[in-house]
Amino acid sequence: MIKNQGGTGVGKTSVEARQIAKHFGQGEAIVKALDNVSVEIGQGEFFTLLGPSGCGKTTLLRMIAGFESPTSGQILLDGADITPLPPNRRPVNTVFQSYALFPHLTVAQNIGFGLEMQGRPAAEVKDRVARMLALVKLEPMAGRKTSQLSGGQQQRVALARALAPTPKVLLLDEPLSALDLKLRKEMQIELKRLQTETGITFVFVTHDQEEALTMSDRIAVMSAGHLQQVGTAREIYNNPVNRFVASFIGESNFLPATLEAGKARLKAGGLVEVSGAKGQTGPITVAVRPEQVRIVAAGEPDALPATITNLVYFGTDTHCHVDLADGTEVVARLQSPATGDAGLERGGKVGLRFAPGAAQVLGD
Amino acid sequence: MARRSFSVTDLPGFSTVAMMVFAALYAPMVVLVVYSFNQGQSPATWEGFSLDWYRVAWANDEVKNATVNSLIIATCAAILSTALATLAALGTTRRKGFKGQTFIYAMINQPLMVPEIVTAVALLLVTAAIKKSTGYTGLGYLIVAHAAFCIPFAYLPIRARLEGMDLTLETAAADLYASPWQTFRRVTLPLLAPAIFAGAMLAFVTSLDDVVITEFIKSPGQDTLPTYMLGQLRRAMKPDVNAISTALLALTLVLLSLFYLLTRKKD
Ligand SMILES: Nc1ncnc2c1ncn2[C@@H]1O[C@H](COP(=O)(O)OP(=O)(O)OP(=O)(O)O)[C@@H](O)[C@H]1O
Ligand SMILES: [Mg+2]
Numbered sequence: 001m002i003k004n005q006g007g008t009g010v011g012k013t014s015v016e017a018r019q020i021a022k023h024f025g026q027g028e029a030i031v032k033a034l035d036n037v038s039v040e041i042g043q044g045e046f047f048t049l050l051g052p053s054g055c056g057k058t059t060l061l062r063m064i065a066g067f068e069s070p071t072s073g074q075i076l077l078d079g080a081d082i083t084p085l086p087p088n089r090r091p092v093n094t095v096f097q098s099y100a101l102f103p104h105l106t107v108a109q110n111i112g113f114g115l116e117m118q119g120r121p122a123a124e125v126k127d128r129v130a131r132m133l134a135l136v137k138l139e140p141m142a143g144r145k146t147s148q149l150s151g152g153q154q155q156r157v158a159l160a161r162a163l164a165p166t167p168k169v170l171l172l173d174e175p176l177s178a179l180d181l182k183l184r185k186e187m188q189i190e191l192k193r194l195q196t197e198t199g200i201t202f203v204f205v206t207h208d209q210e211e212a213l214t215m216s217d218r219i220a221v222m223s224a225g226h227l228q229q230v231g232t233a234r235e236i237y238n239n240p241v242n243r244f245v246a247s248f249i250g251e252s253n254f255l256p257a258t259l260e261a262g263k264a265r266l267k268a269g270g271l272v273e274v275s276g277a278k279g280q281t282g283p284i285t286v287a288v289r290p291e292q293v294r295i296v297a298a299g300e301p302d303a304l305p306a307t308i309t310n311l312v313y314f315g316t317d318t319h320c321h322v323d324l325a326d327g328t329e330v331v332a333r334l335q336s337p338a339t340g341d342a343g344l345e346r347g348g349k350v351g352l353r354f355a356p357g358a359a360q361v362l363g364d
Numbered sequence: 365m366a367r368r369s370f371s372v373t374d375l376p377g378f379s380t381v382a383m384m385v386f387a388a389l390y391a392p393m394v395v396l397v398v399y400s401f402n403q404g405q406s407p408a409t410w411e412g413f414s415l416d417w418y419r420v421a422w423a424n425d426e427v428k429n430a431t432v433n434s435l436i437i438a439t440c441a442a443i444l445s446t447a448l449a450t451l452a453a454l455g456t457t458r459r460k461g462f463k464g465q466t467f468i469y470a471m472i473n474q475p476l477m478v479p480e481i482v483t484a485v486a487l488l489l490v491t492a493a494i495k496k497s498t499g500y501t502g503l504g505y506l507i508v509a510h511a512a513f514c515i516p517f518a519y520l521p522i523r524a525r526l527e528g529m530d531l532t533l534e535t536a537a538a539d540l541y542a543s544p545w546q547t548f549r550r551v552t553l554p555l556l557a558p559a560i561f562a563g564a565m566l567a568f569v570t571s572l573d574d575v576v577i578t579e580f581i582k583s584p585g586q587d588t589l590p591t592y593m594l595g596q597l598r599r600a601m602k603p604d605v606n607a608i609s610t611a612l613l614a615l616t617l618v619l620l621s622l623f624y625l626l627t628r629k630k631d
Pocket of ligand 1: 024025031032033051052053054055056057058059060207
């Protein structure tokens, strides 16, 4: 199990999952959607669950909402065990991926639904609905049926509906995945604004790493029912704990090596400074981000000899693919003007260096 | 060039056969409707337009009595069977799959499969026994019997709607603090209402049309329109039967159009 780096980051714990396991089916056909997942989410935090399809993000979210009960483990909210409570007794609301707006109700009635079910007085409901409509900028649509709205507008109704009862936690399951790129960017900013304004804890599910990096206070990277790493965007990007995280968040070069007196002896030759070593013996993997790789003239001291195999132009960046002595491929991301000046060309012999602190020893 | 692999209209004579089938289905009804407005006594020769037979039928107390019976039975049976069918549809769609589910479906739809005459004889035996022991001879027997065979007609559209409904809507309601009952009242039921009305209409039409079961279990003086007409035919063919049939046809068409409008997918 991977330790939660830096606690919850922000003050008190809002939601806590304690050793949650969820199995579907039985016997041969058993699916372990979640396997012993523990995580603490802080109050007022924008917390993102990130991982590839089928890794159990939705399952964890449904467990917090109460739509699914765990095979074992507990869900706590503000320190109290809510595992046995049905969804309607949990002060937690969900924004569904399909929005799930009630087609027989108007926009205003949709937004007021939760408040009404809570038995709030009509005047309060009306007032709060008006404020939510203003918050998501949908005042002129109040009386419309939800089918008469665009995708982005429906999305905002779904948000307003879930926020109206002022839940302690808002759960969002890939809420932006049905929107086109432009609208998606707008909604990302909008969501972040709503979260800051309301101060509500957001638990956000996505499989888009860029979305996760730009929006989240902290990110939990999941794979195959396990939490791989929990931390801020920086922590996860700069200090990935394993190969999965390093390759899922951004791009990485992986170099086989062995440890030698705190430094890594690369299979391709050369001794490099590394961080994150925990006294491993035997073969290890060193990860280096492409933008941390420097191309220098061949034969410079401490530079690894390499041969350029390809140069790919990306506008501001150029990706320089090189082969090391043992055939390991490494990609360096260089700023385009630099490559122009350096006169790099395919087949050229160059030297390779890593920026200080860039080489990371990965766990398994 | 894109070409559909198979279109049924490519078959030689397809259109001809289709037209003939439609003609065979609808020509008799057209004749019936036309002759209900015939002036003379003859069922076979046209003697000019009149509403005489409608007047004759309407003035006939037996017809009036049968109409009232038909409407009472059909209304009660439709309400009863639709209520039960709604419960059955909820019971078979809003829960985890269970052992014997297919068997339950078969049981609910049993009236569609068992020959009606068998059901009629069975009901005759049972009602006769109950009549004898309780002395009650009201319309209750007919209402209950009609409700029973109307259930599948009400059940099918309701179940189809429930199965087609987006379950996340109910999940969303629960998420927004609605208790199970409130979820049903505020979300499931309003979305189901058109199907419930549609089911009730089908049940009503089915009850209105029934001859066999009614004929077997009715007590004296409990003729419905179909059994009354059957009785008339045994004596002499009178055109007022045409008029009554046409009126029934009109009512059925109205109800079926409503059914169509209600079950049609919006947008
Ligand atoms: N009701 C269920 N019955 C059986 N297996 C299920 C059920 N729900 C989820 N699973 C399985 O559990 C695993 C995790 O599913 P989950 O929906 O949580 O993934 P996810 O991370 O949300 O994926 P995606 O990004 O595709 O939405 C998957 O392997 C899935 O097939
Ligand atoms: Mg999912």
